[in-house]
Amino acid sequence: MNASPDWHSFPSSEALAEALAAKVADVLESGLAERGSATLAVSGGSTPARFFDELSKRQLDWKNVVVTLVDERFVPPTSDRSNERLVRERLLQNEARLARFLPLYSDAASPDEAAGLADTGLALLGPTLDAVVLGMGTDGHTASFFPDAANLDALLDTEQPRRVVAAHAPSAGEPRLTLTLPVLTGARFLALHIEGQEKKAVLEAALAPDGDKPVSAIFRHATRSVPVYWAG
Numbered sequence: 001m002n003a004s005p006d007w008h009s010f011p012s013s014e015a016l017a018e019a020l021a022a023k024v025a026d027v028l029e030s031g032l033a034e035r036g037s038a039t040l041a042v043s044g045g046s047t048p049a050r051f052f053d054e055l056s057k058r059q060l061d062w063k064n065v066v067v068t069l070v071d072e073r074f075v076p077p078t079s080d081r082s083n084e085r086l087v088r089e090r091l092l093q094n095e096a097r098l099a100r101f102l103p104l105y106s107d108a109a110s111p112d113e114a115a116g117l118a119d120t121g122l123a124l125l126g127p128t129l130d131a132v133v134l135g136m137g138t139d140g141h142t143a144s145f146f147p148d149a150a151n152l153d154a155l156l157d158t159e160q161p162r163r164v165v166a167a168h169a170p171s172a173g174e175p176r177l178t179l180t181l182p183v184l185t186g187a188r189f190l191a192l193h194i195e196g197q198e199k200k201a202v203l204e205a206a207l208a209p210d211g212d213k214p215v216s217a218i219f220r221h222a223t224r225s226v227p228v229y230w231a232g
């Protein structure tokens, strides 16, 4: 299916962060009410920090929420490139300090071994994540689906049995660990959070009928409409 983007545009990053935090908190609240626990996978990079600040202040039964990452750089959490570090510093604070965190990174001998360990951990969260918030780079990558990833076909395989795999792409800077396409598109709530005119133009091109960026695959294979949270 080709999921239509559902644009939510905001005049500022602050307004976006508040609205996205309210929506994600609602989704987690529903998961908690229906199943007694809820799962959330968030992206790293520079965009989500304000959203994390807002979400961390929401009143929820956080001790029954598991937070994990959409993708991670193969660096320890002490690195300023670590997505885990960002989540610990900006999301697992305030009310959300009680949430459990499932890292993708581990001190394994290789990214592939770390991905195997993270895959086992993710399986314990059940087949369907409650909420996933993706980001996107100006090259059209989302998660760690980089256009030049050597294993892009495996990352974007709709039948991929693994939940987490390693990604090796020269443009990524370091090896990555990433959730795979079926885990992301199968989430009960899946949103894309982008900011700025440049990313808007990249996404519009990716969503054109001939769009062929990694992020295009998300919309092509999502099972329901994907809200795009955008601030100019």
Ligand SMILES: O=C1O[C@H](COP(=O)(O)O)[C@@H](O)[C@H](O)[C@H]1O
Residues within 6 Å of the ligand: 042, 043, 044, 045, 046, 047, 048, 070, 071, 072, 073, 083, 134, 135, 136, 137, 138, 142, 143, 144
């Ligand atoms: O490398 C990454 O980049 C994307 C986008 O990051 P941003 O800095 O442009 O917001 C992010 O979604 C992904 O999680 C991260 O690992």
